[in-house]
Amino acid sequence: MILRTFGWSFAITAVGLAAALLYQGGTGLALVAVLAILEISLSFDNAVVNAKVLDRMSPFWQKIFLTVGIAIAVFGMRLVFPLLIVGITAKLGPVEAFDLALNDQHRYEELMHNAYPMIAAFGGMFLMMLFLEFVFEDREERWLAWLERPLARIGKLDQLPVVVAGGALALVASFWAENPGNVMIAGVLGMITYILVNGLGELFAEANEEDEDGADTSPGHSGPSALALATGKAGFFLFLYLEVLDASFSFDGVIGAFAISTDPIIIALGLGIGAMYIRSLTVFLVRKGTLSEYVYLEHGAHWAIGALAACMLISIGHHVPEWVTGGLGAGLIIAAFATSVVRNRAAGGGGTIGGGDAGDQDARLHSSRV
Template sequence: MTSPTASKSVLSYFSWAFAVTVGGLALGAFLGWNTTGTFGGLATAFFICAVLAVLEISLSFDNAIVNANKLKEMTPVWQHRFLTWGIIIAVFGMRIIFPLAIVAIAAWIDPWEALKLAATKPEQYAEIMHAAHLPIAAFGGTFLMMVGLTYFFNYEKDVHWIGFIEKRMAHFATVKGIEIAFVLILVLIFTSVLDGDDATAFLHASIYGLLTFLLVEVLAGFLDASQRTMSAAARGGFGAFLYLEILDASFSFDGVIGAFALTQNLFIIAIGLGIGAMYVRSMTIMLVEKGTLAHYRYLEHGAFYAILILSVIMYIQTLTHIPEVITGLGGAALIGISLWSSIRYNKRNALAQAPVQDEERDRAEA
């Protein structure tokens, strides 16, 4: 008997994303008309919302895969909470509240004043956001680097895509804290290249990013240990939920900051990136329900390589600007190659299994 999930079409997973796209683009066009009073302004706002949505999707392929990997271990209750509350936090928290908080802290003003600044003086608002880019990139890059390295420095990991790299990393995983040492060495290298206040800000933000990752890991382990004493129905998954929210935030840092290169309008940025976030949510649900990660054995590897590259790019962006399009296309290309490798593996495996299956069938018939 075919399960409802198995028979569900790919397009059906994106129905909400399509609806949000239509509504978001219409709202963006309205903002453009309301702000400028011209059809040119309307078309520009519409186009920027569409470009930001595509940018967010391209930057978040790996995010969806990592989310799906963590979600499959969570209880259905916490899966539902992440996919409902999580999207609210992702759209409103990271795309609206986070930029306002950065400006409020950097300019020493209250959040309401920051909101008024975004609405009335978008150029000044954008300048403050750009000025805060270095510590944000250092924090997010460190957190993401720890996520990627922890995946590969795992002595229990027995499926390897790029064997000569991953086998060595799995072998050295028996050395306690090797991934932390690697990150700290990289932090010291970048700190030595930067000058004065930039070096100090980078160092402090990187340490905070590292501590945040370690604290989340400790909290998740503590909660998981305490949940083992509960019944299966009562187990939650708050630790995993918290980990995914911080992970989502780290992925969002680069997109939110980079969006100001296209427009200084906070609300258009929120609409465009919010549309993209809905597609990430839809992709995550599809990957979990269809078991795509289990079927394509190297897809997860591609996502974590993309995370490592993104983390390094965020570090490099503290020295020089790298267009977000390059970041997004690089991650998407890695995931595409890993998908292609998975399909090739499945075909080779199917061909190798065919003679054995034929022999077993002949025996059964005999």
Template sequence: MQTDNAAASGKGMLHYFKWAFIVTLIGLALGAALGWQMTGTMGGMLSVFFICAVLAVLEISLSFDNAIVNANKLKSMSPVWQHRFLTWGIVIAVFGMRVIFPLLIVVIAAGIGPWQALVLAASKPADYAAIMRDAHLPIAAFGGSFLMMVGLSFFFDHEKDVHWVQWIEATMQRYSGIRGIEVAVVLVTVLIFSRFLRPEDSQVFFRAAIWGLLTFLLVEVVGGLLDHSQQMLSGAAKGGLGAFLYLEVLDASFSFDGVIGAFALSQNLFVIAIGLGIGAMYVRSMTIMLVEQGTLTQYRYLEHGAFYAIIALSIIMFLQSLFHIPEVVTGLGGAALIGVSLWSSIRWNRRVGDSADSAG
């Protein structure tokens, strides 16, 4: 293990982001070609090229916390399942969430077939985007409740012994022994937000939020059963198929906001898929770097910042059921929380280093 860490620490930034850079070049070239095919003008080509670049930056800014949480889960998974998530998982993330998911929303909302939805996306992008925006309320409720459960489960943990914001986290740990406390917090939050909506919207919001909550609980149950079965059959390390499924649902919840928000920049499904797909590759690269470099152990509060950002994102998704919040606010807010946690970690490392020097 020490040899592996030493080898990982010797890898430069270019090594981790090599494939992300390659996908960026290919994606932007495809975006430019698509812009030329759509408009036949240099201005149209440059416009689509720029939109793809902005969408990639949007996805990266929204996904810092996603990479950290992925790395936190991956470090407890067996090497085989780590590899599977970073290969199959990225295919599901890029094509499943950035292409298939928006199509499925239109299929369900408009009551049409998958092929008709694809034709609608290609021939009538404005109608397609309108259906996506109309479906935002249940998506926000589902994603908000799922992500809030993810964030609260990190803090309501009786084994958690490192606290960043001491008075909040120590209190949450103290009450972590109360069964179902995270579920109660989410349900109360959902009830509060549903009271500010119109009756017909309130029912849709509440039903979708309950499904988000149930999805989290079902993934936890199914994941535990699958991982237990793997341990019984092969003695595999904790964190196999169950953890893989958990990470895929988590990535989907993170992607909701970016996919819906992308329609504010472009109504073309293929332009959105290119831009968000580029960003997803950087998330994968950041995840690998965090795992191999052991960054989460070097900076003790980094995970805390990511999970605070997740809870903040869940609240923002709930708030978006009431009014629009620009995606730049979401992205910068999460990045700021992670940045502050990184700064606090560096300060703590310096204090420990100074204390060790003094003792020496």
């Protein structure tokens, strides 16, 4: 199971480290290893959320995500995206931007940091919308019940995530951004992207479920499923949603990588290896059914996403160390995993389940045993 799931990641790691060794010797090898660890620590919560979405996709679209999606994540976001940003900022062509990255790395880093407020605004607002949509929704399972219960209650107000996210963007742009107009535009585009991609995915998913409901249920035909897997247009928009989500997560890692190395080849190798492990971890979570077994993991991942979104918005005006961002995410997920284990043991032993509503404990005990 481990080798089948992580085999490609192990292979890419070996190739990437060998390439780094040939490219810059022992220094390059060490830098690539550190960057890979950085990417994994910053994006672990991405794997948990990806697994939740991937579980809704048909086998065909899962394969597309794990093949074409990997190419986009590794080469597109970790190599092409920084060059594209520098090219747009400095009004350079792709070849000139690549030449600048190789021969004038200090200027390349400066241009990337100058563009960071807009990058952080776009990615931060996309992730904040994802977080707010989750915490404002009423759910049967609650991890931080004392906080999630009142949030779900006020979440009944229509379009509250848009109101809260828009208010946060306005405050950040007004008080911290050197160029408020650009930050506002980038942040609004991040919100629009989330609403559009997520909305289209849900639209076509509903249409797919309606087709399933109208299918022939006579003997010899498969009847409608309670959880119809997304195919066709629904699968495409879920795939697109996952790619934008991955891009939003990678922004912080790409910028943070410049604290370790300014060489685009080293950055691409290190972050690419990390991205491969995130993909493999996503598959592992889906195949093992980990999210069903440890029900608070999804909650922890979304709270980690909220923390990352907040860090990205704060970083528009103040530097936030990478260890803070990665530590918050990892800490929340570890806490969610630990409380899930406690919950499962309590359910198996006939005890009470912590973290949820007291009135729902008997029903949860029953459902967990089933």
